[in-house]
Amino acid sequence: MKNLFLIASFAVAVVVLAACSSKMSNTSVAYSKINPLETKVDSVLKLMTLEEKVGQLNQYNGFWEITGPTPKEGQAAKKYEDLKKGLVGSMLNVKGVKDVRALQKIAVEETRLGIPLLFGFDVIHGYKTISPIPLAEAASWDMAEIKKSAAMAAEEAASVGLNWTFAPMVDIARDARWGRVMEGSGEDPYLGSQIAVARIQGFQGEDLKARNTILACAKHFAGYAFAESGRDYNTVDIGESTLQNIVFPPFKASVEAGVRTFMNSFNELNGIPATGNKYLQRQILKGDWKFDGFVVSDWGSINEMIAHGYAKDNKQAAEIAINAGSDMDMESSAYIEHLADLVKEGKVKESDIDDAARRILKVKFELGLFDNPYLYCDENYEKETVGKKAFHDAVLEMAKKSIVLLKNEKELLPLKKSGQKFVLIGALADDKTSPLGSWRIAADDETAVSVLEGMQSYKGNQLSYVKGANVAEGRTQFVWETKINTTDKSGFPAAIAAAKGADVVVMVLGEHGLQSGEGRSRTDIGLPGVQQELLEEVYKVNPNIVLVLNNGRPLAIPWADDHVPAIVEAWQLGTQSGNAIAQVLYGDYNPSGKLPMTFPRNVGQVPIYYNYKNTGRPVMNEPESVFWSHYIDEKNTPLYPFGYGLSYTQFEYSDLELDQKSFSGDGSIEVSVNVKNTGKYAGKEVVQLYIRDIIASVTRPVKELKGFEMIELQPNETKKVRFIINKKTIEFYTAQSKWEAEEGDFNVFVGGSSVKTIDANFQYNN
Ligand code: NOJ
DSSP: OTTTTHHHHHHHHHHHHOOTTTTOOGGGGOOTTTTTHHHHHHHHTTTTOHHHHHHHEEEEEEEGGSSSSSSOHHHHHHHHHHHHOOSEEEEEOOOOOOHHHHHHHIIIIIIISOOOEEEEEESSSSSSSSSOOHHHHHHOOOHHHHHHHHHHHHHHHHHTTOOEOOOOBOOOOOOSSSGGGSOOSSSSHHHHHHHHHHHHHHOOSSSSTTOOBBEEEEEEEGGGOOOGGGTTTOOBOHHHHHHHIEEEEEEEEHHHOOOEEEEEOSEETTTEEGOOOOOIIIIIIIISSOOOSSEEETTTTTTHHHHHHOSSSHHHHHHHHHHHTTTBBEEOOEEEEEHHHHHHHTOHHHHHHHHHHHHHHHHHTTTTTTTOOTTTTHHHHHHHHTTHHHHHHHHHHHHHHHHHEEEEEGGGGGOOOOEEEEEEEEEGGGGGSGGEEEHHHHHHHHOOOOHHHHTTTOOEEEEEEEEOSSSOOOOOTTTOOOSSSSOOTTTTTHHHHHHHHHEEEEEEOOOGGSSSSTOOOOOOOOOOTHEEEEHHHHHHHOOOOEEEEEOOOOOOOOHHHHHHHHEEEOOOOTHHHHHHHHHHHHHHSOOOOOSSSSSSSGGGOOOOTOOOOOSSSSOOOOOOSSSSSOSSSSSSSEEEEEEBBBBOOEEEEEEEEEEEEEEEETEEEEEEEEEEEEESOOEEEEEEEEEEESSOOOOOOOOOEHHHHHHHHOTEEEEEEEEEEEEEOOOEOOTSSEEEOOOOOOOOOOOOSSSEEEEEEEEEOE
16 A cells, blocks of 8 residues: 555644544534644645546546456546546446455555545445335335435445445425436425435444445435426526525535535536536535535536537536536546646636545545545455345335325225235236336346235235236336337236136236336326226226336326225335235235325326415316416316325324414424324324415415324324424525525414315414
């Protein structure tokens, strides 16, 4: 190892030896002039040439040949040369201890200064052991379980040599056509902020130097989910109120939770690409929020400013991006090729390069890479850790908690455990790859437990399986031509025949796991292919259907809601999917999930979300004319609202009480409500609190989630749930362009979904 480590350690030893604790917490790193970490970073920076500093800002995609024959020509060879010259700060998409170690060895042992690399990877919902897609996890509303899931993913990823995940995606999304809704926490900024914090705490843990923790990355900053017409990468044009009140909160919460990295986004925001956006990165993120980690660009997004029509070439793109506060260049090669020249030409300040390099070096110190660059490189530990049983148990728990019961008439569910004849229909029922969902790059195909396997583990009934119809043609992860639809109905007769004599038909329908995710926007969000027809044909011969949905986004399924007696939202639940679904269907787990995103009746209603504005012509009960805000061919209301989800038991809300009718200044009100389990099963309920600010300097939504609590009740048991409302609860970004509480009248609503609530009023006086 090179002498740099000695120099860095020496500097620290001299300055504040006692403070140099290896237990340095990622969330409590306070920077000041005497901070030893700052001193360490400066001691390294002082040794670096301009080119080496720029090198720290350069991130390359992995080149696998490094552990085999040395790349001879082209891009890989250039990357390899740059790596040896110390002109690479980070790699992405390198996986496995062997490959990571090989590259780290070059960085540490062959470059002049021996600065270790960061290894980033999209650990979005697990590394090899896959947990439910993030939208599904969000449906659990269970912060402890979500944190655990992220911690488990971090442990598995760190064991293969990785030290950085490009997660969580904290984009608030209102448009189900956008394929990446599967990767986020849905439509609500309050829930989204809580989940962002849980995930960051899970990934980063208490100690970034521990070998089971990795860096988190809040992405995509900002506005990415507001792409016009739900088409990925499309233009984003939103006003300041939406940006501040809806888009920013989870990002701000991420900074407050100590997230160490941010990723900017592909989209333009109000005419300026996010990657070159000074307002976002310098003013808001690094200025107002005092973010002291670093910002990585999205893949090639610096170069994409040319296509946006914002930079004339890669060199100007580099100039714009660094000046706007993008610290690391992912795969544009814009920084490595042009930044040093731009400094020499006076177009970029060297102090800005220093600032970016300093941020990156600081994070490397925080990870402990300067103490031990091979911390994450232990092949035995890798073998013991990847896919271990505890991970499978954890993803099963998470999967069960992510399921949402949408409909259950005639108590069709839970299923009886014996004496029944069941038929399972649908290609997805027998699919061991689709449940892994999108964004699971390291997982192996065919490794999920299918619904068929899960159901087969219950032996008391007669169970047969018929495919009926495929979902799509082609299913390879990165094949662009993955067909959304199939027209083949040749399997219908067998499915219909099998359904005829069954007590219950369980149909597993929906999207293949690769029909959502990046670059997978849809204009039709119904059941793909011929599945809708299959459902209707089977229904004609046997209406006793339990529909199990697999999907990465809200679907528009009005026919199913009208006809099918039981509907279970099972998303893409990961490695243990089939076991989780079977346990819920058989009642060994009583479903407790609540939707984190509104389901429309019709794609034409999209974007549809619960926290909409009232308009000047709101819904009329008995309209006398057409002149109010509505459609002439569809209701305004959703099929299933935000916060909605049933249980096998029932809950009754009563006695909503406020301990006072008004508060002022820093005072508060306690809201309490009684929740009773009136059904016959023990069950969990997510009690939700919403408010409405009736008149404000900027119009406010008809409802805003401000609190929630999960409780568990035995049959007949009642619990009192309490919430506190204070100034923070009612603050928003006002017409004065700041976050503040305005005085006036408010409604408070409490219930088991955003629409089924009981309410009261209160007042706030300044
Ligand atoms: C592009 C995606 O937008 C981003 O989320 C991801 O982290 C990078 N590619 C790296 O794979």
